[in-house]
Amino acid sequence: LSTVRSTQYSTKIFSKKIDNIIIYESFNGKSFSDSPRMLYFYLSKALPEYKHVVVSDNDTLDEQLAHLNIETVKKNTKKYFELYNNAKVWIVNTRLSPQIKKKSNQLYIQTWHGTPLKKLANDQTVISIPDVTLEEYLYGFNKETSRWDSLLSPSEVATERFQSAFNLENDQILTLGYPRNDDLINLNNADYAYQLKQKYNIPTNKKVVLYAPTWRDNDRVDIGQYNLKLQIDLEDFNKQLGNEYVLAIRAHYLVSEHLNLDRYDNIYDLSKANDVNELFLMSDTLITDYSSVYFDYANLHRPILFFAYDKDAYANDIRGFYLPYEEELPGPIFKTSEDLIAHIKSGEYEKIPHSEEYKAFTHKYNYLDDGEATKRVGEYIMSTLIKEKEFQ
Structure with a gap:
């Protein structure tokens, strides 16, 4: 969720003029990744007459993007609020500050960041954020969502869930995928x-098990910051599997706690990796819980294991699921x-991708993952801009 910081600047002072600017924001500026990143590379080539700006919230990312000659804010x-006020197109994958006011002649493309497994927004019946009622949460x-012109969806099933969740x-x-x-x-x-194993200093002669858990709504440090309490026995993993495997841990972007893994030779904290797809592509197996990452990972046709030690509590007290958790996994x-x-x-896990359940899952949820989604969405955005110019 997007955090709101106090600021002395008000959108009221900004010009009403709309400029040929496209602004891209991924995970509140914590990374340059996900669908906004893919659309940046497509649209910056297809629309050179536009100014393309990426939101950054850390100095390391600033340096990385400067090296790629990508303009940041x-x-x-x-300047951030000014750009949102003036930009013709917003491409974002999480919520924005309510201080940012959208005009009717601006185009807000909300890419979101996963297939809904956990109940979202208006579909939720419980809320676990301290001092916030469900009514207050839904109002915000x-x-x-009232600002969104278009929301991307990866499948018809996701579309149905988005309709009810976001009204x-x-x-x-x-x-469009x-x-x-x-x-x-x-x-x-x-x-x-x-190549990716070399990039992340992972032994190339070992298999990579990627552990990517989600966050727990009821274990919060501050607004938009949550604890990560690992339940995997790292000592046991090292002892039982260390000769053949490494464990790469990718914490959710909302989790605040830094993992101290220095004493484990075969366990790596890759939570700060800019692009989770790189971790997917270099891994041999995924372990997750209630994160939607497994919908994406299934495109690789590699084994997926579900470590759901608190399933009943999560389903009943924290968030809830659109389907019984065990169904269709x-x-x-x-x-x-x-x-x-x-x-x-x-070694039994190696059989998983060959199961009929796995094949049925990918057929239902990943049929639009054909390597052409960026082109489809990019062409939609360009055609919308052309139609608007013609109408004017």
Whole structure:
């Protein structure tokens, strides 16, 4: 969720003029990734007459983007609010500050960041944020969604869930696939995986198990910051699997706690990696819980394991699911670290992608992941801009 910082600047002082600017924001400026990144590279080539600006909220990202000659703006600065006020197109994958006022002649493309497994917004019946009622939470969320011109969706199933969660009309949802998944189709090869292991200093002779858990709404440090309490027994993983495997941990972007893994030779904290797709592509197996990452990962046709040690509490007290959690999962569920590690050690996990359940899952949810989603969404944005000019 987007955090709101106090600022001395008011959008009222800004000009009403709209300029040929497209602004891109991924995960509140914490990274240059996901669908906004893919659309940046497509649209910056296709629309050279526009100014393309990426939102950044950290100095490391500033340096990386400067090296690529990508113009940036620091989040929540005066220039940041000015750009949103003046930009013709906004391309964002999370919520924006309510201080940013959208004009009717601006185009807001909300790419979102996953297929809904957990209940969202108006579909939620419980809220676990301290000192916030469900009514207050929904009021803020609906204020946000009322600004969206279009929301991207990866499948018809996701579209149905987005409609009810965000109170959107069907024509506001673009069921075109997620641009971010194009790389999972187009870069899925052994040579690239080898290069990525070298990039992240991962031993190239070991298999990579990627652990990507989600956050718990009820374990909050501050607004938009949550704890990460690992339940995998790292000592046991090292002892049982360390000769053949490494464990790469990718914490959710909302999790605040830094992992101290220095004493483990075969366990890596890759939470700050800019692009999760790179971690997907270099890994051999995914472990997750209630994160939607497994919908994307299934495009690689690699094993997926579900470590759901608090499933009942999560379903009943924290968020809830659109379907019973066990239904349609493309892999087995584990409640203890011991059973999870034993399953990996046995090698049984390698059979998972060949199951009928896995094949049915990808057919239902990933049929639009064909490596062309960026092009489809990019062409939609360009055609919308052309139509608007013709109308004017």
